[in-house]
Amino acid sequence: MTIIIETPDTRAPERDYILGVVLVDFLGLDWQRVPSVREDTRITVQDHSGEIRMPDILLQTRDEDWLTHRSLPSRPLPVWDTAEPGLPVTLVDQYLPVIYGDSHPGLQTQGPGPDSESSTINHSQLTHHIPLDIFGAAFFMLTRYEEVVKSDRDEHDRFPAWASLAFQEGFLERPIIDEYVEVLWAAMKHLWPGLKRKPREFAVKVSHDVDGPSRYGFKTPWKLIRAMGGDVLKRMDFASALRAPWIRAYTKTRLHPKDPANTFDWIMDVSERHGLTSAFYFMCGQTDPAKDGEYDIGHPAIRSLMKNIHRRGHEIGLHPSYGTYNRPDLIAQEAGYLKTICAEENISQPLWGGRMHFLRWQTPITMHGWEQAGMDYDSTLSFADQVGFRCGTCHEYPAFDVVEAKPLKLLIRPLIAMECTVMGEKYMGLGTGRTAMETFLRLRQACKVVNGTFTLLWHNTELPGESERNFYLQLLK
Numbered sequence: 001m002t003i004i005i006e007t008p009d010t011r012a013p014e015r016d017y018i019l020g021v022v023l024v025d026f027l028g029l030d031w032q033r034v035p036s037v038r039e040d041t042r043i044t045v046q047d048h049s050g051e052i053r054m055p056d057i058l059l060q061t062r063d064e065d066w067l068t069h070r071s072l073p074s075r076p077l078p079v080w081d082t083a084e085p086g087l088p089v090t091l092v093d094q095y096l097p098v099i100y101g102d103s104h105p106g107l108q109t110q111g112p113g114p115d116s117e118s119s120t121i122n123h124s125q126l127t128h129h130i131p132l133d134i135f136g137a138a139f140f141m142l143t144r145y146e147e148v149v150k151s152d153r154d155e156h157d158r159f160p161a162w163a164s165l166a167f168q169e170g171f172l173e174r175p176i177i178d179e180y181v182e183v184l185w186a187a188m189k190h191l192w193p194g195l196k197r198k199p200r201e202f203a204v205k206v207s208h209d210v211d212g213p214s215r216y217g218f219k220t221p222w223k224l225i226r227a228m229g230g231d232v233l234k235r236m237d238f239a240s241a242l243r244a245p246w247i248r249a250y251t252k253t254r255l256h257p258k259d260p261a262n263t264f265d266w267i268m269d270v271s272e273r274h275g276l277t278s279a280f281y282f283m284c285g286q287t288d289p290a291k292d293g294e295y296d297i298g299h300p301a302i303r304s305l306m307k308n309i310h311r312r313g314h315e316i317g318l319h320p321s322y323g324t325y326n327r328p329d330l331i332a333q334e335a336g337y338l339k340t341i342c343a344e345e346n347i348s349q350p351l352w353g354g355r356m357h358f359l360r361w362q363t364p365i366t367m368h369g370w371e372q373a374g375m376d377y378d379s380t381l382s383f384a385d386q387v388g389f390r391c392g393t394c395h396e397y398p399a400f401d402v403v404e405a406k407p408l409k410l411l412i413r414p415l416i417a418m419e420c421t422v423m424g425e426k427y428m429g430l431g432t433g434r435t436a437m438e439t440f441l442r443l444r445q446a447c448k449v450v451n452g453t454f455t456l457l458w459h460n461t462e463l464p465g466e467s468e469r470n471f472y473l474q475l476l477k
Contacts, residue, residue, distance in 0.1 A: 028198025058136030217251030287323030331369030394452030
């Protein structure tokens with residue numbers, strides 16, 4: 001069955017991209033777009049009766065307003081009660097914010113009129129009106145359209161959560177686009193019961209940015225003394241301070257088993273017990289000595305670590321240094337170094353991916369760095385200051401350059417939660433108590449509702465003691 005999409009004949013590259021993502025990547029359907037003289041979007045199925053109509057807002061924006069504040073959604077957003085049409089759809093919440101769509105949303109179902117011989121609605125003749133511009137909203141969220149339009153940035157030149165529509169309108173903790181797609185599918189399935197969608201299952205993906213593989217092993221003598229002082233004065237960890245010189249001296253060909261940052265085998269043990277594959281993203285350059293790692297992946301101890309990770313069936317990836325987010329050439333250079341070292345150690349993988357350091361990201365420039373580097377996916381896109389669904393989805397999808405209006409080969413793997421965001425005093429500051437756990441589990445459950453992937457970042461350095469490890473174990477149950 002082929003889905004026919006009639007749309008206004010505007011912004012063809014943008015329309016073809018987002019229709020492909022929603023209908024093929026997310027739903028697994030065949031489709032054909034037919035440009036028409038119309039103001040809305042009409043969906044039909046070839047050789048079948050019935051239609052779905054939706055508003056068409058964003059992708060009819062005038063050229064002079066495109067990528068300007070005039071094209072952003074009007075606030076406050078209207079809210080639609082999805083229970084009104086009576087479609088069988090499971091969402092995080094029945095009330096959906098309308099990013100683009102009808103000003104006063106409501107779904108109408110039209111069947112035979114009052115003069116019809118039958119009082120039963122004939123589903124084959126239904127017209128569903130969905131008050132959401134699903135494709136426009138999906139384009140807005142997935143391409144990070146607003147991050148090109150708005151100039152808000154934090155001290156690390158990152159687009160902050162507080163500047164996003166999702167945070168301002170209270171839906172950052174919802175996979176809003178996945179929910180929109182579920183509404184669309186419910187309407188389609190109601191009209192055309194013979195349609196089959198791509199099967200999806202809830203999954204968990206864990207990854208670990210290796211900012212520091214060792215607390216002491218790669219430090220200069222002066223930095224070693226400072227680290228020992230921090231152990232005593234900040235952490236009251238006298239045992240680690242006493243061991244520090246011996247750990248540094250030992251780190252010649254492998255990491256010391258007593259090094260507080262050497263949690264790699266423990267992490268892999270946990271992942272294997274839960275049927276998970278851990279991805280470890282290594283730094284392969286230094287553009288800011290104060291913020292980047294102190295190690296070189298060419299060091300024998302790091303080579304040994306990466307061989308152990310590969311031998312155990314886990315993944316190795318790239319964690320570009322601090323100053324690369326707006327320098328595609330540097331991302332490509334660091335990726336090349338990673339692949340060179342891996343080739344020398346006979347490490348081969350079907351996929352190569354990773355995440356930007358400090359979650360620094362500039363749309364669309366950073367994507368071009370990953371593309372230029374020949375990497376398969378990036379898993380940066382979450383906010384540093386608030387957890388949630390920065391892209392509105394917990395499903396992987398192909399990237400798109402909203403400035404040049406062209407699709408990219410790179411896949412975006414949205415990051416849903418980073419441990420530092422929830423626990424760190426600088427961000428949400430929830431520590432390791434009940435509220436923190438409830439936050440993680442709420443996000444995990446939201447992913448489960450839409451059969452998505454709960455992508456979790458946990459640094460190897462953030463599992464130093466029993467309490468932190470117990471928290472991590474509880475979260476992965």
